Amino acid sequence: MTSLAQPVARQPVIEHMHTVAGQIGRHVQFMEVCGTHTMSAFRCGLHGLLPKNVTLLSGPGCPVCVTAQGDIDLMIDLAQRPGVTMCTYGDMMRVPGSRGSLEAARSAGADVRVIYSALDAVRIAEENGDHHPVVLAAIGFETTAPTAAAAVLRAHQQGLDNFSLLACLKLVVPAMTSVLTLRGRSRRGVEGFLCPGHVSAIIGSEAFRPVADEYGVPCVVGGFEPTLMSQAVVALLEQVRDGRHDLENLYPEVVTPAGNRIAQRWIDEVFEPVVTRWRGLGTIPESGLAIRKAYSGYDARRVFELHPVVAPEPDGCRCGEVIAGLVRPDQCRLFGERCNPTRPIGPCMVSGEGTCQAWFKYGRANAPKPSCQSVTPPETDGP
Ligand code: SF4
Numbered sequence: 001m002t003s004l005a006q007p008v009a010r011q012p013v014i015e016h017m018h019t020v021a022g023q024i025g026r027h028v029q030f031m032e033v034c035g036t037h038t039m040s041a042f043r044c045g046l047h048g049l050l051p052k053n054v055t056l057l058s059g060p061g062c063p064v065c066v067t068a069q070g071d072i073d074l075m076i077d078l079a080q081r082p083g084v085t086m087c088t089y090g091d092m093m094r095v096p097g098s099r100g101s102l103e104a105a106r107s108a109g110a111d112v113r114v115i116y117s118a119l120d121a122v123r124i125a126e127e128n129g130d131h132h133p134v135v136l137a138a139i140g141f142e143t144t145a146p147t148a149a150a151a152v153l154r155a156h157q158q159g160l161d162n163f164s165l166l167a168c169l170k171l172v173v174p175a176m177t178s179v180l181t182l183r184g185r186s187r188r189g190v191e192g193f194l195c196p197g198h199v200s201a202i203i204g205s206e207a208f209r210p211v212a213d214e215y216g217v218p219c220v221v222g223g224f225e226p227t228l229m230s231q232a233v234v235a236l237l238e239q240v241r242d243g244r245h246d247l248e249n250l251y252p253e254v255v256t257p258a259g260n261r262i263a264q265r266w267i268d269e270v271f272e273p274v275v276t277r278w279r280g281l282g283t284i285p286e287s288g289l290a291i292r293k294a295y296s297g298y299d300a301r302r303v304f305e306l307h308p309v310v311a312p313e314p315d316g317c318r319c320g321e322v323i324a325g326l327v328r329p330d331q332c333r334l335f336g337e338r339c340n341p342t343r344p345i346g347p348c349m350v351s352g353e354g355t356c357q358a359w360f361k362y363g364r365a366n367a368p369k370p371s372c373q374s375v376t377p378p379e380t381d382g383p
Contacts, residue, residue, distance in 0.1 A: 013230045014049050020237040021051035029055035029189075030236050031325055033176055034196030035062035035353025036224055042362040044226035046233075056233065057325035058358070060175045060281060061196060063140035064091045064351035065323055068277040070309035071168045072097040072347075075137045078166065078304060079110040085128060086112045087121035088137040095347045098311045118144070118151035125155065125163035132162055135300045139168045142202045145289055146263035149270035152291065152298045164300040167291055170276060172199045173207055174287035180215055182281065182324055190325070192218040192236035194229070197251050204259025205249040212247040223251040270295055277310070279347070280320030317346035322355050329356040336360070 021028070032038065038058040041047060050056060060066045076097045079086035086102065093103040093114060106112040115121055118136060125134035138148040148165060155163040176193055195208050200221045208219040218239035222232030228251065235248050249255055267289070276288025291299040300306065313320055317339070318332040329335050329348065339345040341357055348354035 013227060013234060017049075017054075017230060017234045017237060018051045020234060020241055021054050024053070024237065024241050027053045027055070028191050028237070028240055029057055030192040030194060030233065031057040031059040031179065031190045032194040032196070033059040033061040033172060033179075034194075034198065035065075035351065036198065037061065037194060037196065037222075037229065038355055038358055039353055040224045040226070041229060042358040044229075045362075046226060046229055049230070050233070054233070054237065056194070057190065058322075058355040059179055059190075059325050060278065060323045061141075061172075062323075062348070062351050062353040062355070063144065063170070064095055065319060065347045065354050066170055066175070066278050066280070067092075067095070067139050067168050067347070068279050069098065069311040069313055070277065071139075071166075073099070073309050073311050074306055075166060076100060076102055076105050078135055078300065078306070079105045079112050080108075081304070083132060084111065085124060085132065085134045086110065086137060087115045087124060087134060088112065089116075089139070090114045091351045091353075092137060092139065094344060094350045096314055096345065096350075118147040119154060122151050122154045122158075122160065122163055125160050126158065128162060130162050133303075134163050135304075136163070136165045137168065138165050139170075141170055141172050141196075141199050142263075142267070143198045145169045145271065146202065146260075146266045149266040152270045152295050153266065155298055156295060161297075164298050164303045165291065166300040166306075167271065167289055169271070169289040170278065171273065171287050171289065172196060172203075173211065174284050175278065175281060176208075176211055177215060178278075178281050178284045178287070179324060180211075180217060182326075190217065191240055192220070194232050194236065195219050195221040197221065197223050197254060200249075200251065200255040200259070202260050202263050204257050205247060205255050206257045207259065209247050212245050216245045218245050219247045221247075221249045221251050221255050223254065277308070278323075279313070280323035314345050319346035319348045319356070322348050329359040332356070 102112050121136035205221045212219045218236050220232045220235045271289035272292050273286040274288050274290040275285045277283045296302050316334050321327040339349050344350040348356035
């Protein structure tokens with residue numbers, strides 16, 4: 001029987017990871033672009049198990065964090081309009097806008113409801129009656145887009161006139177290519193992506209093919225368990241060692257090459273790709289989803305005549321750079337004492353999938369090595 005005092009043997013996958021990293025013989029860094037990967041890596045201590053010359057950065061994968069400050073302001077402004085019911089997911093409530101948050105707006109009397117499913121908002125619209133508008137603030141990636149589309153289709157089927165959707169939905173692949181452009185493919189660039197398991201289940205692993213083929217950057221689709229994430233890092237390291245840039249799917253029990261066709265059909269039926277503003281990455285062509293003309297009666301931007309807002313990040317907050325993997329959370333002077341999960345200043349500390357919150361909760365011992373994120377932040381055209 002193993003004594004508790006004895007050191008626990010390292011898993012073979014970790015041993016193999018160290019062997020391959022040693023064969024590369026230089027520093028190499030990869031990026032994950034999924035909030036669940038971010039939290040899973042910190043929670044299981046993966047960063048502390050990585051070889052000294054390997055860094056795993058957290059990129060633009062947290063839905064709340066990548067939502068532009070201007071869109072958060074729009075949500076708050078809309079929630080404060082008389083008679084409007086604003087529906088959103090829990091994490092959005094505490095994200096600070098330029099003037100308060102949805103939570104503060106609710107305390108001041110606005111009707112803001114936390115929902116667990118997009119269809120909850122449709123149900124509230126049914127209950128509210130024709131003259132009481134209900135808006136669903138839809139954030140997130142291809143994982144939440146199908147249910148947002150389903151909500152619009154349901155409202156359309158039922159002939160609801162009082163339901164609309166404020167689309168702030170984003171697409172992962174354009175964000176990945178934008179990160180590569182921002183950082184450049186220099187020695188300090190991202191040399192491989194751990195592709196998001198949930199998004200991949202919807203869009204299919206083949207959606208990442210252009211990143212591997214056209215940008216020459218290895219892509220590995222991975223699951224969320226510590227072993228699965230470790231195996232994905234090993235696969236990335238092997239590609240770097242062998243000079244390959246392939247697309248590999250190490251999560252085949254969930255992710256197929258083509259993805260979920262039904263979910264894709266729903267997205268295509270309701271939304272179309274448009275240029276969109278991201279926190280930290282500026283505006284990226286065809287990186288967001290807007291409601292198609294056929295369903296414009298459910299588009300909150302049209303119904304309420306909303307115009308795009310460009311707003312600065314909270315004073316001193318470096319969330320934009322954290323999201324792009326350019327600085328570590330502890331390089332923000334507000335980290336810890338002034339900004340923490342109890343009193344968050346930026347979305348990366350608010351969200352349960354945010355990198356700043358992960359650093360705060362799981363400690364610096366588990367965090368990526370300091371050597372990695374030290375490039376000069378690029379000029380972007382806004383939050
Ligand atoms: Fe923003 Fe707080 Fe993170 Fe600083 S520590 S980047 S203020 S969320």
